[in-house]
Amino acid sequence: MMVVDAEYWKQIEAARKDLKALIVSQKCAPIMLRLAFHDAGTYDAKTKTGGPNGSIRFELSNPGNNGIKVGVDFCEQVKAKHPKITYADLYQLAGVVAVEVTEIGRA
Structure with missing residues (x-):
């Protein structure tokens, strides 16, 4: 299990800023929100498994995930600058920033 310490939070905040700049400049909020949703959408209430785990990047050939590679590729730019952040956290953060x-997000 990963420990979230002060350094990790610094990386999260820096990634948040980078994601905001990227989402605004690329006008990609819809795809980032969809990426976060699809990564989280594997949760199974019966088994209490799945959920946001970063595995969507391995599931791009699933027809339901058509087009999500664009969001994954955008996130790779941020991941390269902040390698300690997990894919699960990065994809969900991208969804939060997209909103x-x-x-x-202003309502």
């Missing part, structure tokens, strides 16, 4: 930069 924040839209009108939905």
Whole structure:
């Protein structure tokens, strides 16, 4: 199990800024929100397994994930700058930031 320490939080905050700049400049909020949703969408209430775990990057050939590679590729740019952040955290953070930069996040 991973420990979230002060250094990890610094990486998260730096990644948040980079994601915001990327999402605004590339106008990719919808695909980032979809990426976060699809990564989390594997949760199974009966077995209490799945959920946001970063595995979506291995499931891009699934027809339901068509087009999500664009979001994965954008996130790779941020991951390269902040390698300690897990893919699970990065994809969910991308979804949060996507909502924040839209009108939905201002409601």
